[in-house]
Amino acid sequence: MKKASKQQNAKRQEKMKLSGKILFSALILLAVLRMTVSFAVADNNNRSLPGVTVTDKHPNGCVDCHNAFGDKDYRLKMELAKIEGHSEMDTIVKNLPQDCMKCHKAESSIGYLGDIAHRDHYSNPPKNVFIIVYKGDCLNCHGIDPESGKTTLKDGPKNW
Numbered sequence: 492m493k494k495a496s497k498q499q500n501a502k503r504q505e506k507m508k509l510s511g512k513i514l515f516s517a518l519i520l521l522a523v524l525r526m527t528v529s530f531a532v533a534d535n536n537n538r539s540l541p542g543v544t545v546t547d548k549h550p551n552g553c554v555d556c557h558n559a560f561g562d563k564d565y566r567l568k569m570e571l572a573k574i575e576g577h578s579e580m581d582t583i584v585k586n587l588p589q590d591c592m593k594c595h596k597a598e599s600s601i602g603y604l605g606d607i608a609h610r611d612h613y614s615n616p617p618k619n620v621f622i623i624v625y626k627g628d629c630l631n632c633h634g635i636d637p638e639s640g641k642t643t644l645k646d647g648p649k650n651w
């Protein structure tokens with residue numbers, strides 16, 4: 492009699508241990524799932540979309556980055572001066588990038604500005620400063636109105 496109840500006791504303890512283990516594993520699984528979910532939510536909240544989820548630091552597009560900062564001069568006038576054979580454009584260009592497109596139209600043999608801009612800001616990704624520093628975000632140059640869904644091309648007066 493005594494022996495039988497001892498055996499039963501031992502069995503019960505085994506069962507309890509097992510269910511304890513199952514509960515423990517379930518808790519860990521739950522914790523991991525919750526972490527994954529909260530990471531996903533955090534990622535969404537952190538997605539930086541200039542003008543949509545975060546303040547747009549470059550509302551005027553080209554001229555806001557291609558400017559003179561201290562002893563560094565990134566103005567496009569300086570960049571164009573380095574291009575051999577670049578046309579005199581000062582009298583034509585008052586607003587960027589719209590006026591650049593007076594010559595750099597789509598289908599133009601000297602190159603469409605859209606293609607030139609995309610190439611210069613996305614080529615050689617591991618070394619491209621636009622990708623590394625500015626996250627390669629389209630919304631640095633393009634704008635979007637979240638209400639209407641309409642996109643725009645940012646622009647600003649020339650800075651020289």
Ligand code: HEC
Pocket residue numbers: 549552553554555556557567570588608611612618619620621625631632
């Ligand atoms: C958010 C900042 C930013 C904006 C906006 C921007 N650029 Fe740039 N641009 C850069 C950076 C950074 C580079 C250097 C990329 C690299 O490492 O090769 C660059 C490179 C260039 C180059 C190649 C010559 C050079 O200076 O290295 C041209 C041409 C150029 N940009 C034109 C434009 C035009 C035109 C616009 C507007 C339509 C524009 N960019 C808007 C940051 C910007």
Ligand code: HEC
Pocket residue numbers: 567571574575576577578579580583584587588590591592593594595601602607
């Ligand atoms: C009056 C016409 C004219 C205007 C305005 C003009 N360009 Fe150009 N651009 C040219 C010509 C012509 C070439 C070709 C030069 C060559 O290949 O020798 C050129 C070449 C370039 C190139 C090199 C092309 C390449 O494939 O790498 C860049 C970059 C460029 N222009 C950017 C600009 C930007 C930015 C503006 C506005 C600030 C601008 N251009 C305004 C006529 C113009």
Ligand code: HEC
Pocket residue numbers: 588604605606608609612627628629630631632633644
């Ligand atoms: C450095 C500035 C700059 C960046 C960054 C940029 N664009 Fe553009 N994009 C331009 C310019 C300039 C044009 C020419 C606009 C026009 O024709 O009115 C253009 C034109 C376009 C066009 C219409 C013509 C075409 O080439 O099909 C599309 C679509 C476009 N961009 C999509 C994008 C997307 C998507 C990204 C991000 C992956 C991006 N752009 C990033 C400057 C930029």
